[in-house]
Amino acid sequence: MADIPADQSAGIMRAADGRPLKVALARAQTRARRRAFLLVAPLLFFVLVTFVVPIGQMLHRSVHNPTFVDNMPQVAAWFRDTPAGTEPDEAALAALIAYLAAAAEARTIGAVGTRVNYEMQGTRSLFTAAGRRAGRLEAPYREALLDIDAKWGDPALWSTMRQVSTAYTANFYLAAVDRTRDLDGSVTRVAPDRAVYLTLFQRTFLLSALITFLCLLLGFPIAHLLATLPLRYSNLLMILVLLPFWTSLLVRTTAWMVILQGQGVLNNALVSLGIIGDTGRVELMYNQAGTVIAMTHILLPFMVLPLYSVMRTINPSYVRAARSLGATSWTAFRRVYLPQTLPGIGAGSLLVFILAVGYYITPALVGGASGQLISNLIAFHMQNSLNWSLAAALAALLLAAVLALYWLYDRLVGVDNMKLG
Amino acid sequence: MALPIYASPLERAWHYTYLVICALIFLFLIAPILIIIPLSFNAEAYFTFSEKMLRLDPEGYSLRWYDRLLTFGMVAPDAPRDAAWWSDVWHNASWVRAAKNSLIIGFFATLIATVLGTLAALGLSRPEMPFRRTIMAILISPMIVPIIITATGLFFFYSMVGLAHSYVGIILAHATLGIPFVIITVTATLVGFDQSLNRAAASLGASPTRTFFQVTMPLIMPGVISGALFAFVTSFDEVVVVLFVAAPEQQTIPRQMWNGIREQISPTILAIATILVAISVALLTVLELLRRRSERLRGLSPG
Structure with a gap:
């Protein structure tokens, strides 16, 4: 072979075609x-x-919302060129009013108003009302705007508009963890009556932990x-x-x-057995109880199957040996059997x-208001409030949590050890 | 599990308590599924057992909700049941159309997931596969990532590339969701596969293609089929992606059920649920037969 130097050709193991074995193997x-x-x-x-x-x-959408800059580029440019807190001058106001008029013409005024409204409640109508009259406004613009609504003089509104005037923003993540920016741009908590997301994340994790615990409690005996x-x-x-x-x-x-319905099988059975009165029917659906019961049932096989595949490999002679050495059955279970099932418990x-x-599905159908999980809120923002960037930010946080757990699962169990039936 | 002869009375008592607990847990698992079957034959529009049903009076039972499955959405449901009526059922009945959509989407999604998934599983189970763990983790992730996130992502993506409201979009999405199941079942089958059989075939002069179709394929077939069944069931049961990316005319069975449950819940839902349970039983039977066949094949191979 041409590519083998002549001085190395002696004393080397060669493959059938004459190349060194090492090269051929590689x-x-x-x-x-x-x-x-x-x-x-x-x-x-x-x-x-x-x-x-x-x-x-989708994750990109959680930090990128160009609604304002796309619809009002000149106003956005003015915000970009002036330092925070600058009073809007007549030129900026003229641009704003021209764009409000144009946006009202093109029927995109609602989009801008909605975008500002995400950050500051109650401002959407401000934009639509100003848009309707923008075409007839004359200088001085400041007075003309204040004439439509005194809120146009609110520095908080201008601070909010400054925040939304950039396409890239972290504000949706702030909103997703119940934070907002105040006048000077520093991060604060939102009013307690509007703080919903952290509570919901907390509820999602607590209910999931409870469901996992119930699955383990029910799954362990039958897997054994x-x-x-x-x-x-x-x-x-x-x-x-x-x-x-x-x-x-x-x-x-x-x-x-x-x-679980009020008039359902379980309640009817309890009533006819005389355990509860006809007026005392237990509310098991459209609340957290419904979500927990149904999800425990639905996820139980995912606990039983990994537990079973681990338990089947445990040699029964260990427990017998422990018993013969004087352990009570409880001690033998706790000290000998249980530790060997830990991989299964972890995986499940x-x-x-x-x-x-x-x-998503089960809480949406049986959860009512109190049994909703974070997925349901993402769906709500996708389909009802249409605040897609907030939905994406919530989804990103949920995804981060799930991927962290998935990474842990891969480290502890290994994705290639996943068994289905 | 037999009680040892040296068990103390307390242990005996616990043993029987334990068996009772297990029986109750099994009841918890299976009762909800069994309970909808008799209720779907309810003559009344209730979701509970009527007096007549409890007395096993034939009058308490009827097939009206199954009939409703056929007639719902028809142009002329009250016409005499001749060929024209059945043609009306075939073309217009909502549930029949949903079933046709579900089957079409399920078939193609399964086909894509099974072919690509089996090929990938063959690659993943080779010891020389680079970045095996990372790639495996990526391929399994559609099963782990919350379905609402997948659906949201697809909604934006499909609107951008023009796949929204199309069969192709749903089929691709369902194929993605079914892939983890194919990978898991086929790699599990390949773990027990004796690679020396391939080498034997090669040493006897068979080409790699021939080796694959005549040696590897028949041996891993049980795994491939059960993976395909998993993929099909995943597609057949999927509602969230359909809700987000499909047009109203792409109604599938789960979406129709979803609408039924949220809007005007009627025992029709129980009738379709009973049919779906029957399908699950059939699938489970097929799987069990496959498992036995797989065990028999493995018993023959020296590995």
């Missing part, structure tokens, strides 16, 4: 690596395009039973775990609605918690 390995990667590449590309890019684009029964019985009982797992989420949620709990934190 080439073969590179080729094998490339071949393996090429098998994965189409899917990786697919997932990047249909999943990673859309989510990245399944793991210790002879296979022919445990396979039969496993169907009772797998059937719910394979049944549509909406079917299971509907089933719980049927059971993390998986259930991760899935619970992002749950």
Whole structure:
């Protein structure tokens, strides 16, 4: 071979074609690596395009909102060129009024007003009202604007407009953690009656923790039973775990609605058994209880399956040995059996918690007002309030939490050890 | 699980208590699914057992909600049930249309997820695969990322690239959501796959393609099929992405159920739920048969 220096050609192991074995091996390995990667590449590309890019684009939206700068570029430029706190001069006001008139003509005034309204409640009508009359306004503009509404003289309004005049902003993240900027731009808490998001994050994590705990409490005994029964019985009982797992989420949620309703199966049974009176029906749905019960049921298989696969590998002779050495059955369980199940407990709990934190459908259907989770609020901002940037900021915070947990899961359990049935 | 002969009375008592607790937990798991089946045959528009149902009076039961599944949305539901009526059902009934949409979307999403997922699983299970863990984590992430975030991202993305309100958009999204399940099941099958079989085939002169189709494929088939079933069920049950990116005419069964539950909940929902449970039972049976076949095949292979 031409590429082998002549002085090294002696005393080297060679492959059949005359190349040194080392080179041939390295080439073969590179080729094998490339071949393996090429098998994965189409899917990786697919997932990047249909999943990673859309989510990245959405995250960009959480810091990027060009509504103001797109619709009122001259006003935005004036804000950019003057230091914070500058009183608007006649030239800026003339530009503002010209753009208000143009925006009213083009029917985009609402968009600008809405954008300012996100930061300062009650300002949307200010913009639409001024837009309607902007075409007829004459100098001096300051007095003319104040004539429409005295709020135009409020420094807080101008400070807010200054904040929204840049396309890139962190204000949506501030809003997502119940913070806002005051007059001089420093970060403060919002009024307690408007602080909803931190409470909701807290509720989401607390309810998810409770659901995870309930799943562990219910999942541990049956996983243990399944793991210790002879296979022919445990396979039969496993169907009772797998059937719910394979049944549509909406079917299971509907089933719980049927059971938990005020006039539902459970309440009717309790009434007819005389446990509660007809007026004392328990409210189990459209509140947190409904969310917790239904989600525990829906996520239970995700706890049982990892627990079962760990418990099945535990050698029963350890517990027997502990017993023969004088341990009581409780001690043998606590000191010998339980520690060996920890990998399963970790895997199951993390998986259930991760899935619970992002749950949407079940809380939306059975949660009522008090059982809503953070996902439901994201959907609300996407579909009802149309504050998409805030929705994206909330989604980014939720995603960060989920990815941190996912990273932990990968470190502790390994994604390649995930088992389904 | 048998009680040892040396168990104390207290342990005996605990053992039976434990069995009762387990029975109750199993009841908690399965009862909600079983309870909707008789309720779907309710003659009244209630979600609870009527007096007649409890007395097992045939009058308390009826198929009216199943009938409603066919007639809802029809042009002339009260016409005589001849060929024209059935044609009306096929073309106009809301649930039938939803079922057709669900099947079309599910089929193509499953096809994409299974083909790409199986190929990727083959690559991922090779020891020489570079960045194996990272890539695996990315490919599994659609299962982990909250569905509302995926749906929100797709909503913006599809509006930008013009895939909103299209079948292609939903199919691609559902394929993405099904991929983690295919990867997990197929890599699990490949863990037990004996690589020396491939080498044996190669040493006997088979080309890599022939080796794949005649040696590898038949052995990993159970895993591929169960992955495909998972992907199909994921698509068949998915509502949030459909709510965000689909047009009203792309109604699927879950979306129709969602609307039904939120707006005018009627026992029709229980009828469709019962049908879906029956489908789950059928799928579970297929999976169990596959598992047995897989075990038998593995019993034959020396690995």
